[in-house]
Amino acid sequence: MLKKPPGIEDIFPDAMEKWDHVTGTARDVFRTYNYKELIIPVMEYTEVFARGLGDETDIVSKEMFTFEDRGGRSLTLRPEGTASVVRAYVENGEYNRLASCKLFYCGPMFRAERPQKGRLRQFNQFGAEFFGSENPYHDAEVIGMMDAISRRLALAPYAVLVNSIGCPDCRVPYTEALKSFYTSHSARLCEDCARRLEKNPLRLLDCKNESCRALRAEAPVITAFICGACRDHHDRVKGHLSQAGVSFTEDPFLVRGLDYYTRTTFEFVTERLGGQNAFAAGGRYDGLVEQFGGKKTPAVGFAAGIERILLMLGDQRAPERRLDVYIVHSGGDALALAARTAAALRERGIAADLDPDAGGFKSQFKKADRERARLCVIVGEDELREGTRSIKDMGSGEQASVPADAAADRIGAMLKGSASLP
RNA sequence: GUGGAUGUAGCUCAAUGGUAGAGCCCUGGAUUGUGGUUCCAGUUGUUGCGGGUUCGAUCCCCGUCAUCCACCCCA
Numbered sequence: 214m215l216k217k218p219p220g221i222e223d224i225f226p227d228a229m230e231k232w233d234h235v236t237g238t239a240r241d242v243f244r245t246y247n248y249k250e251l252i253i254p255v256m257e258y259t260e261v262f263a264r265g266l267g268d269e270t271d272i273v274s275k276e277m278f279t280f281e282d283r284g285g286r287s288l289t290l291r292p293e294g295t296a297s298v299v300r301a302y303v304e305n306g307e308y309n310r311l312a313s314c315k316l317f318y319c320g321p322m323f324r325a326e327r328p329q330k331g332r333l334r335q336f337n338q339f340g341a342e343f344f345g346s347e348n349p350y351h352d353a354e355v356i357g358m359m360d361a362i363s364r365r366l367a368l369a370p371y372a373v374l375v376n377s378i379g380c381p382d383c384r385v386p387y388t389e390a391l392k393s394f395y396t397s398h399s400a401r402l403c404e405d406c407a408r409r410l411e412k413n414p415l416r417l418l419d420c421k422n423e424s425c426r427a428l429r430a431e432a433p434v435i436t437a438f439i440c441g442a443c444r445d446h447h448d449r450v451k452g453h454l455s456q457a458g459v460s461f462t463e464d465p466f467l468v469r470g471l472d473y474y475t476r477t478t479f480e481f482v483t484e485r486l487g488g489q490n491a492f493a494a495g496g497r498y499d500g501l502v503e504q505f506g507g508k509k510t511p512a513v514g515f516a517a518g519i520e521r522i523l524l525m526l527g528d529q530r531a532p533e534r535r536l537d538v539y540i541v542h543s544g545g546d547a548l549a550l551a552a553r554t555a556a557a558l559r560e561r562g563i564a565a566d567l568d569p570d571a572g573g574f575k576s577q578f579k580k581a582d583r584e585r586a587r588l589c590v591i592v593g594e595d596e597l598r599e600g601t602r603s604i605k606d607m608g609s610g611e612q613a614s615v616p617a618d619a620a621a622d623r624i625g626a627m628l629k630g631s632a633s634l635p
Numbered sequence: 636g637u638g639g640a641u642g643u644a645g646c647u648c649a650a651u652g653g654u655a656g657a658g659c660c661c662u663g664g665a666u667u668g669u670g671g672u673u674c675c676a677g678u679u680g681u682u683g684c685g686g687g688u689u690c691g692a693u694c695c696c697c698g699u700c701a702u703c704c705a706c707c708c709c710a
Binding site: 293405586 | 704706707709710
């Protein structure tokens with residue numbers, strides 16, 4: 214049997230109902246904030262991610278699906294959305310001329326990690342990006358948007374962690390302070406952290422190792438190092454969040470795994486994802502557009518993991534989908550009329566189905582039941598002879614016949630609730 | 636990349652050193668054109684793959700692959 218590669222999933226119709234519920238809710242909320250959807254490519258030149266996310270990040274250095282095209286150019290399946298959106302924004306002359314713009318996307322991302330609970334190699338995200346202002350209002354709006362989606366999907370309990378990692382200028386002295394603090398306590402660091410100390414000191418704060426965590430409690434805090442402008446920005450983000458009624462927790466140790474963030478960073482976290490804890494995260498990236506060759510354009514955005522949200526939804530039922538009409542027939546000439554009836558219903562936007570090979574009425578009604586059909590239309594010998602169609606309400610079990618040419622209208626009215634069986 | 640667990644019917648799982656069962660699902664039936672409940676009957680497996688021990692392995696051992704979980708990292 215042919216199998217799918219590891220960490221990749223098929224999504225069958227029964228799961229689609231919950232899937233649509235999640236993405237539909239996100240789209241609805243995005244629209245209420247005047248964000249507009251765009252579709253970005255699934256692959257980019259490798260450089261887009263290498264430059265965008267940072268060469269030294271784990272995602273770029275060891276988690277990308279990279280291959281060469283026939284011309285020997287290096288392509289990569291996108292591991293996240295922001296770099297692509299920024300590239301598209303900079304490349305599109307019409308959009309980057311706008312004073313500001315609000316975009317959102319939804320689609321698959323790829324990372325060559327070992328799969329586990331809440332972590333796949335092909336997974337889906339929806340995310341939003343705002344371009345064109347460093348006003349802290351927008352930081353709060355983006356966070357508020359994800360909070361609104363979370364509330365609508367009833368994802369509670371979850372927490373919103375917020376921090377500021379300052380601008381590149383004020384991060385330098387902080388990184389130095391962090392380095393010297395950890396260097397003087399290097400004996401208490403785990404192996405991984407010894408490595409982080411050299412490569413990416415900020416990530417020292419993220420370690421889950423007990424002794425490192427204990428050490429962190431005494432570590433220098435970023436809030437003591439950020440410059441006046443960054444502090445003011447951060448305070449105003451928090452002010453807007455409070456005003457918007459978003460309950461959040463300040464976490465001075467929240468750092469992110471991508472190099473492009475400046476100032477605001479945030480994460481939506483929950484206990485219910487096994488080893489993972491974040492189901493959405495983002496922040497501000499004021500330097501990225503310029504780095505991609507555009508004019509200096511401050512921006513802020515986030516991305517959310519759809520499969521992780523699905524996990525949080527658990528057994529919560531999404532609204533179930535039912536078939537409007539199942540058509541039961543007795544074969545032969547009746548099949549032709551049954552097909553015509555189905556066509557007439559579909560013209561009216563009514564979902565109808567039938568089985569041309571159907572045996573007895575019994576098995577056809579069983580199928581109707583399995584499809585959770587609201588109504589059945591019966592086209593059999595009696596109906597053929599009398600020029601009628603019988604309509605059965607599968608909920609009540611009641612049945613009546615109507616003239617053949619009035620059947621489709623009658624059914625349409627019944628499904629809308631404006632008519633009942635005669 | 637590292638560590639742990641698990642691989643038996645389509646699904647969820649039993650069982651025993653002597654070539655496997657249950658429930659669900661599916662199909663058919665319970666007086667010939669009527670479902671959801673009930674009852675009856677029936678179909679399905681090279682027990683993940685390869686090797687070893689043994690008279691004999693699904694069960695024991697080794698390898699391999701796959702899946703899951705955790706670390707790393709991240710949505």
